[in-house]
Amino acid sequence: MENISFQSELPTAIRVDLGAIFVSLELSRSTWLITSLSPGGGEKMSRHVVSGGDVAELMNLFDHIRKKAHSRTGCSFPIVTIQEAGLDGFWIHRVLEANGIESHVVDAASIAASRRRRRAKTDRIDGEALVRALLAFKRGEPRVCAMVRAPSPEEEDRRRVCRERKVLIAERVEHVNRIKGLLFAQGVSGYVPLRKDRRKQLESLRTGDGRPLPKHISAQIERELDRLELLLEHIVAVEHARDAMIAVTKDVMTTASTPAARLCALKGIGAEFAAILWGEGLSRHFDNRRQVAAYAGLAPTPWQSGTVDREQGVSKAGNPRLRTTMIQLSWLWLRNQPMSALTGWFMERVQSNDGRMKKSAIVALARKLLIALWKYVTFGVVIEGAVMKTA
Template sequence: MNPIPTTYAGLDVSLDDTHICIVDEHGALLSETRVPTDPEAVHNALKGAPGQLKRIGLEASSLSLWLQSELSAAGHPAIIIEARHAHATMQAQRNKTDRNDARALAQIMRTGWFRAVHAKRPESRRLRMLLANRRLLKRKLIDMENHIRGTLRPLGLLVGQVSRGRFEVRVRELICDAPADITAFLETLLVVRGRLLDGYGELHRLVLAIVRTDPLCRRFMTVPGVGPIAALSFRAAIDDPHRFRRTRDVAAYLGLTPRRWQSGSIDRTGSISKHGDREVRTALCEAAAGLLLRTRKWTAIRAWGLRLAKRTSMLNAITAVARKYAVILLKMWRDSAAYRPGLGAKVTEKMRLPGPQTA
C-alpha cells in the first residue's frame, strides 16, 4: 500500500478570485485551479486536493486574515506569511501573474523559508479598526482645516493660531465681508468640517470609554507620557505578549530599531527600519514627543531622554523613548508588572494583580 504523499499549497488571494497551486514534497506541480475568493469555495477546492496537505500559505493582505481564520476553523493548516518574504521570492520570477504567485507561495511552503504572521484575535482586530477610523477622520479634519486656511490666505485673511473649538467662529468672522460666491463655498466647507469634527469626536469618545474600562490600558497609562491612544494602540497591535521571546524584540517588530547593511568590510547602521505597524509606532512616538517637549514634571524616562537629546538630537531622543516605551509596556503586560517611576531603565517590578487580566 502506497503512503499518502505530503503536499503543500499556495493561495494567491485577490478581491474576486483566488489562485490555488499544490506541489508535492519534491516541488513537482500536482494541480492548479482558480476559485472565487470565498472560504467555502476554497475549502471545497482544498478538500479534493491530491495527497495530505501539510501547509497552506497565504500572503499577508486585507483578505488573507479573514480567509485564514475560516480555513483554520475548517481544519486546514493555513498560514499567513510576511508580504516582504513572499515578494522577495516572487521577484525571481520572469513574469508577474497570479498563477505564478500561487506557485511561488506553494514552493515557499514546501521549503519552509518563511516567517509566519501572528493572526490576531477578533477583539484586537476590532480595536485596530476603531483606531484606524479615528485616525482617518483626524487626518481628514486637519486636511480640511488646512484647505480652508489656504483658501483664505490669497484674500489676505489669516486664521492664525486658534483652538479647534473656535476655528469655525474665526473663519466666519473673516468672511463676513467677503464676496457672496466665496462665502457660499466656504460655508459648504465649514459644514463638511463640522461633520468631520462630530464624527471624530464620537470615535474619540468611544476609544476613551474602552480605555476607561480596560485594566490593562489603565495600567499602561501609569507610565509617564503614555495616554489612552498609545495604550490602546499597543494593546491592539501586540495582541499576545508571550509571542516575543525577549522583551526587546518588540522594538524590532514595531520598526523602532536601526537598519543594518553589512557586506565584507562594510558595516553600516542606518535609521530605524519603520517595518511593522505604523499606527502604533506613530502613537508611541507622539507620546514620547509629548513627554520630552511639553511635559515639565521630572521623571526618570524624561530625564534619560533629555540627556540623550543633548548628546545627539531631539528626534533621536524621541525615537529612543518610543522604543523604551515599547519594551516597558510589553514587560508590564507579560510579567503582570507595575510601573516604578524612579528606577530609570528598570521601571517595572512583578506584582500580584487582583482578578483576571485582560489580554
C-alpha cells in the same frame, strides 16, 4: 548493493514523500489562483483558478484535490495552506481554520526574492514560491519566512477606534485648510473654523478690498462648515468609544483594570497614546524584548561583510502606527518624566556627543521605552523613576 540502495534514497529537488497537501492562495479581487503540491504527483505543481470570494467553490476544489491524491496513493492527506497578508485581512484564514484546514498567513516581504534588476513576476511564479516557502517552513528551516499571527476578531475590531480617529483628524485638517485657503484668496486671514462661533464670524467677514464675501464663495464655505461639523461630531463619538474601551479604574494595578488604563496612569501618556499602544502592539504576545522591538520596526539592521561593519538604522519593517507613536511619546517622556532612568540615559548619551545626534538617540529611547512599557503591562515591572499621575 548497499551503495545502490543508498543512492536510490537520495532526496530529490522537491520532496515527494509528503504527509500533506501543500496549497498556496494568490488572492485578487476577481480571481484566486490555487497552486498545490500533492503526494504521488511527483514534483509537478497543479494550478486552479477560483472566482474571487467564492468560498464554496474553494472548498469543492480542496475536496477534488484530496480525492485525486487518495486515488493515487490510497491514503487521505490533510491540506496545509499559505497566503500573503494583504487587503483581504484574515477572514479567509478564519474560514479555512473553521473547516479544519491548517492555514498560515505569511509576511510577503520576508520571502527571499531574486536580486536581479529585472526579474520575472507573475501570479504563477509567486504561487510556486509560496508553496516552496511553506514546505521549508514545515520542515523547520529557520528564518525561511515570517508567519503572521492572526489577531482574534475582538483584537482586530479594537484597533478600529484609534485608526478611525486618525482618519477623521486628517479629514478635519483638510476641511480647515480648504476654508482658510478660500478666504485667503479674498484677502481674509485670521478666521478660525474650529471655534464655536464659526458661522457668526463668517457673516462679519470682509474681503481685503472692503467688500462682503461673494455669494457663491460664502455658500461654498457654509457647505464646508456643514461637513466640518459632522466630522467634529464623529470625532467626539469615537473618543467616547475610546475612553469606554480604556475604562480607567481607581486602582490601576488591580487585575480589574485594563492594561490600557495602567498605561494611561503613567504621567505623559494620555488616552489616545494608551489606546494605540495597547491596540496596535502591547495586546499581542511576545516571547522576549527582541520580538517587541522587531514588531515596531525599531530593531537595528547591521551590515557586516568582511571588514565592513556599519549600522543601517532601524529596520522600519514593523507596525508603522506603533513606531510613530513611540517616537512621539519619547519626546513627551523626556518632558513629563525627567527623573526616570530612561530620561537620564538619554541625557547622558546626548551630552557625550556634545548635544548632537538627538534624532538617532530618540529612536533608541523609543525602543527602550517600548520594551519597558511591555514589561510594565505584561509582568507588572515598574519603570525605574517613573511618576504616576495624581488623582
